[in-house]
Amino acid sequence: MGSLFGGAGGGHGGLWWRPFESQKRQGRRRSSKPSDSVDRTNGGGGYRFPLKQALTAGSLAFAGDTIAQLSERYRKRNALSDSGFSKDIMWMLCSNHDWLRALRMASYGFLLYGPGSYAWYQYLDHALPKQTVENLLLKVLLNQIVLGPSVVAIVFAWNNIWLGKFSELPNKYQKDAIPTLITGYKFWIPVSALNFWVVPLQARVAFMSMGSIFWNFCLSATMSK
Structure with missing residues (x-):
C-alpha cells in the first residue's frame, strides 16, 4: 500500500562513518525514543494515505x-x-x-x-x-x-x-x-x-x-x- 506522507527514518544513513563516540550518543538517543522508527515504519507517527x-x-x-x-x-x-x-x-x-x-x-x-x-x-x-x-x-x-x-x-x-x-x-x-x-x-x-x-x-x-x-x-x- 502506497504512502504519500512520511518517509524513511532520517539521520540513520550516515552512522557508518561517524566516530565511535558519536555512534554511542546516537544509539542512546535512539534507545531513549524507540517509537520513532516504529511509528515511521508502521504508520503510527503520521497519516498513511491508502493509495492502492x-x-x-x-x-x-x-x-x-x-x-x-x-x-x-x-x-x-x-x-x-x-x-x-x-x-x-x-x-x-x-x-x-x-x-x-x-x-x-x-x-x-x-x-x-x-x-x-x-x-x-x-x-x-x-x-x-x-x-x-x-x-x-x-x-x-x-x-x-x-x-x-x-x-x-x-x-x-x-x-x-x-x-x-x-x-x-x-x-x-x-x-x-x-x-x-x-x-x-x-x-x-x-x-x-x-x-x-x-x-x-x-x-x-x-x-x-x-x-x-x-x-x-x-x-x-x-x-x-
Whole structure:
C-alpha cells in the first residue's frame, strides 16, 4: 500500500562513518525514543494515505459511470428506433459522452470513497476482530447505518457542488436521500455480508466498488423503465 506522507527514518544513513563516540550518543538517543522508527515504519507517527485503495476506487468509479452512460444511451437509442441501429451503434455509444461526469465520479472514488471506506473497514476489523456470526451481523448493521448514509450524503453533495447547485442540496436530500437508502439496502445488505465474511481487508474497497458498478447499472435500467 502506497504512502504519500512520511518517509524513511532520517539521520540513520550516515552512522557508518561517524566516530565511535558519536555512534554511542546516537544509539542512546535512539534507545531513549524507540517509537520513532516504529511509528515511521508502521504508520503510527503520521497519516498513511491508502493509495492502492484510492486508485482502485477511482478507476472503478470511472468505469462504472462510463458503463452507466453507455447503457443509458443504448436503451434510449434502442427505444427510439431500430432502423440503422447496427450501422451507427459504436458512434452512438461513444458520442456525447459526459467525460466531466465520469471524471467527477473518479475523483470522488479516489479522494473520498477509497480512503474513507478503507479506514472504516480497518476500524470495524479492529473493533470486532473475531470472525463470528454476531460480529458479522454487527458489522453489516453498522455499515448500513453509518457508511451507507454517509456515502449517499457525500455523493449528493459532491455532485451538486461540482455542478454549481449547492443551494439545491437540501431539497435533494429531502427528496431523494431516504428512497435511495431504502432501495440500496435490498442490494447492499447481502453484498456487505459477503464482503465482511469472505473478502480480505485489502480487497474490500475493490469488491464494493465492483458492486457499485453492478448496482448503478441495475439502477439506471430500473429508472429507464
